[in-house]
Amino acid sequence: MEERVLERKGLVVRHSLLERIEHWAVALSGLVLVATGFFELPVARRYFITEIPGLGWSGDYITSLGIHYAASAVFIAACLFHLVHHGLLRHDGMVPRRGDLRASVEVIRTFFGKGEEPPFDKYLPEQRLAWAGxxxxxxxxxxxxxxxxxxxxxxxxxxxALVLTATWVHNGAFLLFILAFAAHIGALVLKPNRPMVRSIFTGTVRLDYARKRHPLWMSRLEGESLGPEKGTKGGAGDTAGGHGRTGQGASGP
Amino acid sequence: MSESPKISRRGFLKVAGGAAIAAGAGIPGTAGAKEPGGAATLIDIGRCDGCPNYEMPLCVTACRERYLSRVPEPVDPIPKLFPRGKVEDWSKRKNVFDRLTPYNRIYVQKAAVSEDGKNREFHIPRRCMHCDHPACATLCPFSANKKYENGAVVIDPDLCFGGAKCRDLCPWAIPQRQSGIGLYLHILPTLAGNGVLFKCDLCHERIEKNELPVCVAACPREVMTFGPREAVFAEAEKRAAETGGFLYGKTENGGTSTLYLSPVPFEKLNGVIEKGPGKPHFDPVKPRMAETNALAKAVLLSPLVGLAAAWFGTAVAASGSEDGKGGK
Incomplete structure (x- = not known):
């Protein structure tokens, strides 16, 4: 499923099924990794987590390690798939661009009522920076x-020395991952971003929202749909866009 | 305590390995042998009498002389842990030597065995087994516990947080905790960590200098034989075959670098020794870390799986794009 306008439904396809599978494979395995990584610290028994129904295993380091390994295999394969697949197809819509840092500051200011949002492409500048981070x-x-x-x-x-380095890089990145995850969820809580959330579940966002907030993306999408090589897809009234430069390449909302 | 015999420089595991063993217990030389697991120790239970003429066994005395003062004094009061409040303070019980403690890293276990109508009393020096695949070290969340090429498994007190994960993972629960000291005091003393774990480090610093561990050197009856792994293992097998003895530690927990040789089966010893905290058992031990090996292999292969899937997915996408050209 490619990005396209579903005029009759008033929707725009923002994430393909494959991208949503990638996202959820990384997200769910990542959450399991955070939990089991946490359980590799001697905290589950100390903090009575083992006494929560269904989490009795959390105090068993070998069981946690096995689950951590299983989630790691999914996580690593999904991340590499994401990077290589979209890299080869030149889906670089989430790759940061020059000026994203400054633009992000401006956008964040608008969340607090200061100034007006600039017109967005498919992804916000801070989404591109967050992806890179x-x-x-x-x-x-x-x-x-x-x-x-x-x-x-x-x-x-x-x-x-190598073991110590790997351990502390892993521990440090573990903390950063939790912070980045919290920031990711925090961004979705902000009112202007909420209409994007549905896309990571259903693949689509509202057309009126997309036209209003992501005009750069929509002008390209709808402009391309009028081009000689792009026709209709999914029935009359639906217009399809190609994998434009900024069109795909990530599974964030 | 007299200084231990010197092992020739740099030859501990290689050139003069045989000489080292010969100094300890008269094992024939095995010069040039490659020991992937470094050094090993054979503890011949039949030779130990527990040093009846001394207040405490000489191996224990030697170890305490070397290590007792290395445990820093804990802060007073030791912070109460949230939420359980449990601390382990041995600092006022430093004299305890009938079990493992942070201050007592080897002790001599007693076993009275009845065999063929005769009562025999055995004395068994107990300390860390220095496993070949020590989960205590590999799974330490701060890499404070390490397995060295010389075979020693060593806890770095400067990095240890005192969570006692190593003790939970050790099949014999060897490491012992002293609360109120260490790194955790400087971070979140009531919320994370609880002191420093201590155990036998095989006199890691000494064996790096080709000297024997102090317990081995102090023993007047040559109960412990220390040297290159292959030679020590061969000697253990030889003695076991000659005497009809039994070995423990060769396969336990996936293999260790400490072999016990006993004239009676270990089930018998295990049945009569006092077991509990600081007093390890002689149960058979399966290597639990090995349960995760298949999944660990899957992790190491997962990058290839991801790359293969990406290649396949990209080829399919490119082919779909070609097929659909002009039609979408």
Whole structure:
């Protein structure tokens, strides 16, 4: 499913099914990783988490580790798929652009009633920055996690300096990941952003919202739909857009 | 205590490995052997008499002389933990030597065994087994606990947070905690951490200098044989075959670098020794870390799975784009 306008339904397709699967694979496995990573600290028994019905296993480090590994396999595969698949297809809509930092500050000010929002492309500048930030955090988590897994499985006598580095990179990135996740959820709570949330579940946003807030994206989408190589899709009244430069490449809302 | 025999420089695990063992217990030399697990210790239970003429066994005395003063004095009062309030303070019980404590990292367990109508009393030095795949070290959340190439599993007191995960993971619950000291005091003393865990470090600093662990050096009856793993294991097998003895530690928890040799089955010893906190058992031990090995392999393969899926997905998308050109 590509980005396209569903005129009759008053909707715009923002995320394909594949992108939503990517997002939820990363998000759900990431949440499991946060929980089981937390349970690898000696906290579950101390803080009575083991006594919560269904979480009795949280005090068993080996069980938590097994679940952590299973979630890691999904997480790593999904992240690499996301990066390579969209990279190869040049879906760079979420890659930060020059001026995004300054633009983000301006946009954030508007959330607090200062100034007016500029016209947006498919993604807000802070979404592009957040994607890049999360990509760096995830890269650190994956690389350090792979080193730790190698140590656990293959080389228990790995260089102490390497083990210590991997451990603290993993622990530090773990904290940053939690903060980034909190910021991600926090951004969705802001009223102007709420209409975007439905897309990560259904794939679509309201057409009137998209035209009003994302005119750069819509002008390209609707402009392309009128081009000679783009026709209708999904029935009369629906117009399809291609994978424009800023059209795809991420699964954030 | 007399200084231990010196092991020739840099030759501890290689060139003069045999000489090192010979100094300890007369094992034939195995020069040049490659020991992937570093050093090992054979503890011959049949040789230990518990040093009846001394207040405490000499191996224990030697260890305490070296390590007792290395435990810092805890703060007073020790912060109460939220929410459980549990602290472990051995600082006023430093003299305890009939179990493992932060101040007593080896102790001699007693076992009175009845066999063929005869009563025999055994004395068994107990300390960290220095496992080949120590979950206590690999799963330490702060990498404060490490397995070194020389075979020693060593807790770094400067990095330990005192959560006692290592003790929970150790099949013998060897590490012992002293609350009120260490890194956690400077971060969130009531919310996270609870002191520092201590255990035998195989005299890691000494064996790096090709010296014997103090307990091995102090023993007048050569109960403990320390040296290159292959040679020690071979000696253990040889003695077990010659005497009909039993070995413990070779396969337990996936293998350790400490082998106990006993004239009686370990089930018998296990049945009569006093077990509990600081007093380890002789149960058979399965390596629980191994339960996760298949999933760990899946993690290591997952980047390839992601790349393969991306290649396939991209090829499908490109093919769909070609097929649909002009039609969408």
């Amino acid at each position: 999360m990509a760096v955090i995830i890269a650190l988590l994956i690389l350090s996690g792979l080193v730790k897994t190698w140590k656990n499985l293959v080389d228990p006598q790995m260089s102490p």
